[in-house]
Amino acid sequence: MWHRVVPFFEDRFRVVSFDHMGSGRSDLTFYEPEKYSTLDGYVADLLAVCDALDLQDVILVAHSVAAMMAIKAAVASPRSFRRLVLVAPSASYVNDPSDGYVGGFTQEDIVGLLESLDSNYFAWSAALAPVVMRNPAAPELTDELEASFCRTNPDTARNFARVSFLSDIRSDLRDVTVPALILQCSEDLLAPPEVGRYLNGQLAGSTLVELEATGHVPQASAPEETAQVILQYLATDSS
Amino acid sequence: MTDGTNYEELYQQAPCGYLITDDTWTITAANDTFLTWTGYSSDEVRGKPLPQLMPIGDRLLHATNSVARMQLTGAVSEVSLEIIDAAGNRIAALLTAVRATGTDGSTEIRVIIFNAHERRKYELELVAARRRAEESEARSLRAEAGLQHLALHDSLTGLPNRAGLASILVRELENAPPGMKVAVLFVDLDHFKAVNDSLGHNAGDELLTVVAQRLSSTVRASGTVARLSGDEFVVVEHVSTLSDATALAERLLETVNGSMVIEGLEVVCSASIGIALTDDDRTDVARLLRQADIAMYRAKARGRNTWDVHDPSQADPATNRMRLLGELRHGIKAGQLRVHYQPRMDIATNAINGVEALVRWEHPTRGLLQPADFIDLAEESGLIRALGAWVLDEAVKQGTHWNRGMPEYAPIAVAVNLSTRQLLDPQLVHTVATTLTRHNFDPHLLTLEITETALMENPAAALNVLTTLKVLGVGLAIDDFGTGYASLTYLKNFPIDELKIDQSFVSGLGSNDGDSAIVSSCIQLAHAVGIRAVAEGVETADQRSTLLTLGCDLAQGYHYSRPLTAESITQWITNQTDAPARRTSAATQPSTEDTVDALISDLASAMENHKEAEAPTGRQLTSPEYLDLNVDLKA
Numbered sequence: 044m045w046h047r048v049v050p051f052f053e054d055r056f057r058v059v060s061f062d063h064m065g066s067g068r069s070d071l072t073f074y075e076p077e078k079y080s081t082l083d084g085y086v087a088d089l090l091a092v093c094d095a096l097d098l099q100d101v102i103l104v105a106h107s108v109a110a111m112m113a114i115k116a117a118v119a120s121p122r123s124f125r126r127l128v129l130v131a132p133s134a135s136y137v138n139d140p141s142d143g144y145v146g147g148f149t150q151e152d153i154v155g156l157l158e159s160l161d162s163n164y165f166a167w168s169a170a171l172a173p174v175v176m177r178n179p180a181a182p183e184l185t186d187e188l189e190a191s192f193c194r195t196n197p198d199t200a201r202n203f204a205r206v207s208f209l210s211d212i213r214s215d216l217r218d219v220t221v222p223a224l225i226l227q228c229s230e231d232l233l234a235p236p237e238v239g240r241y242l243n244g245q246l247a248g249s250t251l252v253e254l255e256a257t258g259h260v261p262q263a264s265a266p267e268e269t270a271q272v273i274l275q276y277l278a279t280d281s282s
Numbered sequence: 283m284t285d286g287t288n289y290e291e292l293y294q295q296a297p298c299g300y301l302i303t304d305d306t307w308t309i310t311a312a313n314d315t316f317l318t319w320t321g322y323s324s325d326e327v328r329g330k331p332l333p334q335l336m337p338i339g340d341r342l343l344h345a346t347n348s349v350a351r352m353q354l355t356g357a358v359s360e361v362s363l364e365i366i367d368a369a370g371n372r373i374a375a376l377l378t379a380v381r382a383t384g385t386d387g388s389t390e391i392r393v394i395i396f397n398a399h400e401r402r403k404y405e406l407e408l409v410a411a412r413r414r415a416e417e418s419e420a421r422s423l424r425a426e427a428g429l430q431h432l433a434l435h436d437s438l439t440g441l442p443n444r445a446g447l448a449s450i451l452v453r454e455l456e457n458a459p460p461g462m463k464v465a466v467l468f469v470d471l472d473h474f475k476a477v478n479d480s481l482g483h484n485a486g487d488e489l490l491t492v493v494a495q496r497l498s499s500t501v502r503a504s505g506t507v508a509r510l511s512g513d514e515f516v517v518v519e520h521v522s523t524l525s526d527a528t529a530l531a532e533r534l535l536e537t538v539n540g541s542m543v544i545e546g547l548e549v550v551c552s553a554s555i556g557i558a559l560t561d562d563d564r565t566d567v568a569r570l571l572r573q574a575d576i577a578m579y580r581a582k583a584r585g586r587n588t589w590d591v592h593d594p595s596q597a598d599p600a601t602n603r604m605r606l607l608g609e610l611r612h613g614i615k616a617g618q619l620r621v622h623y624q625p626r627m628d629i630a631t632n633a634i635n636g637v638e639a640l641v642r643w644e645h646p647t648r649g650l651l652q653p654a655d656f657i658d659l660a661e662e663s664g665l666i667r668a669l670g671a672w673v674l675d676e677a678v679k680q681g682t683h684w685n686r687g688m689p690e691y692a693p694i695a696v697a698v699n700l701s702t703r704q705l706l707d708p709q710l711v712h713t714v715a716t717t718l719t720r721h722n723f724d725p726h727l728l729t730l731e732i733t734e735t736a737l738m739e740n741p742a743a744a745l746n747v748l749t750t751l752k753v754l755g756v757g758l759a760i761d762d763f764g765t766g767y768a769s770l771t772y773l774k775n776f777p778i779d780e781l782k783i784d785q786s787f788v789s790g791l792g793s794n795d796g797d798s799a800i801v802s803s804c805i806q807l808a809h810a811v812g813i814r815a816v817a818e819g820v821e822t823a824d825q826r827s828t829l830l831t832l833g834c835d836l837a838q839g840y841h842y843s844r845p846l847t848a849e850s851i852t853q854w855i856t857n858q859t860d861a862p863a864r865r866t867s868a869a870t871q872p873s874t875e876d877t878v879d880a881l882i883s884d885l886a887s888a889m890e891n892h893k894e895a896e897a898p899t900g901r902q903l904t905s906p907e908y909l910d911l912n913v914d915l916k917a
Contacts, residue, residue, distance in 0.1 A: 044354070155337055
């Protein structure tokens with residue numbers, strides 16, 4: 044999903060990107076259902092990547108549910124990260140009538156979603172396969188890749204969707220000390236504008252930027268705008 | 283384009299739904315097939331975002347996946363989803379779409395929607411089958427967990443068994459909170475076998491169950507009670523100091539000591555407890571259990587119904603025992619075992635009555651070892667059977683030799699010790715009989731000595747064996763009398779010829795009133811039931827003259843001679859200056875039942891007084907509690 048944005052950074056930064064367990068080209072033989080039944084399993088992997096590559100002063104760019112993981116990682120290991128860039132983030136997708144929090148979805152929606160995980164099982168599993176860019180020069184290569192992705196275990200996608208939509212990291216926000224950039228899209232089904240404002244209010248030292256880009260995946264729909272906003276933010280970084 | 287009308291019809295009446303949307307997926311056109319299929323009018327769908335026709339799950343999938351794919355690659359294909367029709371029903375469908383430039387030059391998305399009812403049905407069946415398989419797997423996992431539970435727990439008490447304890451201990455050792463140690467208490471019931479043998483296995487099981495419940499209710503919730511085997515329990519708890527562990531041991535003893543009613547009989551039970559604590563660097567499960575086990579044996583040796591603590595400064599006796607056992611096996615084969623003999627003297631006449639055969643081990647590096655150094659080991663390992671048979675044969679052979687070779691000193695009787703295990707060996711009677719026949723030895727000159735403890739191990743079986751031996755004509759003696767746990771009332775029931783008064787009482791003769799009273803009572807009691815009294819460990823002339831006054835029949839000890847080799851005994855006998863005076867018979871007339879009971883009562887109170895007067899160090903007295911237990915068992 045990031046390949047349109049990455050080129051904007053490669054001349055100035057070392058860019059490390061990876062597929063989370065269960066998605067893309069991750070090795071499913073290492074998939075442990077229990078470990079990945081909460082965000083913590085993914086957070087541990089993220090920190091392990093930083094550790095293995097001995098990354099210092101990391102600017103962590105994360106999208107959607109991965110932004111939840113980034114926030115948890117910043118709480119767990121604040122000194123590893125210099126900045127967080129949270130693209131279309133959310134603290135919880137479910138509205139909380141008890142304190143007026145707007146996440147975008149009602150409990151009923153969540154029930155419908157969980158139902159869909161079984162009733163449209165194969166579509167959910169296909170959703171975690173990588174987006175394959177057609178290479179007109181070698182179409183057979185692409186097909187081969189796609190075929191291998193179809194063999195992934197559909198349950199991992201189902202579990203991932205569950206983790207994504209049922210996680211609530213609101214209580215972690217006050218512990219974040221790493222400054223964050225929040226990119227809020229317009230007309231984002233998954234993250235209404237209230238969510239961006241909420242995060243901005245809760246995350247100390249955070250900056251909220253509302254993008255022109257519509258939808259939930261600005262790095263796909265508006266890669267240049269997304270990249271430029273991030274670059275600008277980092278340019279003002281005096282430290 | 284040859285005929286536009288046909289294409290329009292093909293578009294409207296196509297076998298699938300056609301939709302055109304703008305690049306935000308807002309519907310701008312829909313064909314008749316789609317409208318007929320969904321029941322919407324054209325106006326209802328035009329201007330509506332396509333995801334609004336999907337249920338929430340598919341809408342999310344669309345927003346997170348299809349939208350981005352379309353932006354990145356310009357196409358999505360065969361996306362499985364549902365369309366909500368005008369009546370609110372869900373229609374399973376497949377969506378394929380491409381991005382294109384419309385006739386007005388703007389970007390549009392061309393969408394086809396196939397009815398995928400059959401495919402969705404098939405998918406649902408697959409998923410259902412998968413869930414069933416998962417459920418079945420979960421069931422077999424649960425069954426496996428059940429089996430696992432069985433494998434790790436004792437079926438009688440429900441407590442963890444040895445394997446269960448091992449895994450618990452591994453966990454406890456790893457997770458001991460900082461500053462806390464793991465205390466392992468090895469709890470072994472005293473004389474459990476007597477209960478099992480007297481009341482039967484059901485009663486034994488009932489008793490174990492009660493004990494298991496009592497132990498469990500005494501430990502903290504975080505603690506563990508396991509049953510290793512038979513009457514062996516292990517208690518594990520986190521403690522901060524050793525005194526926490528010993529306090530726990532006290533509580534455990536107290537709870538075990540409380541009387542219980544088993545099959546209508548009141549039974550008082552006791553236990554011996556060995557304590558071992560983890561130290562900082564040695565956290566090995568097997569070692570910890572072994573240390574507690576060793577400490578438990580020390581508690582047993584100290585008189586039972588007490589606890590002892592493993593002393594880390596001591597070398598591990600278990601390792602030594604294994605090595606010693608190997609050496610003993612070899613020593614028996616290599617002929618390192620010897621039989622020595624100690625004269626047994628007629629106190630009144632000072633004539634030799636006979637000898638007691640005592641086994642010695644000429645250990646190649648440790649010198650001459652006493653039975654105390656290796657008999658327990660032989661007993662536990664089963665080597666005692668071969669060793670005992672050899673000693674018996676050697677002693678009887680030597681006895682024959684003396685009686686034939688020195689007729690002027692004959693008859694010379696021979697006494698041989700029998701261990702607990704020998705006593706219960708089904709081959710024993712056969713072994714004794716064939717040994718006597720082999721050497722043509724007068725059975726009346728052979729006395730077999732059985733300790734009080736061995737008798738009490740299994741009184742019913744012992745009575746059986748002794749009665750059979752009696753038929754052979756051999757004499758029977760109770761050895762170390764007063765040190766075991768026998769109910770004195772048992773004395774009347776066994777076909778005994780001789781009571782051997784333990785040397786610990788004899789040594790106090792003249793200096794300790796309590797000991798004198800006990801020795802006196804023993805002698806009277808022996809005579810009252812018509813058997814001989816023999817004093818062991820007579821070391822001084824004063825002791826000998828006191829025994830003479832008390833009417834004791836025979837004596838042995840350093841006052842006469844230490845145990846000697848057969849050759850030295852021959853020498854010793856012939857060196858006796860006094861001409862061998864013929865002994866008068868020591869036979870006495872049994873007294874009445876009442877007299878015997880009165881004497882038993884006297885002896886019991888002499889022992890009790892003695893126990894109160896002097897805390898025993900290194901010797902044990904019959905415990906009144908255990909007397910109670912035996913009386914109960916007989917009831």
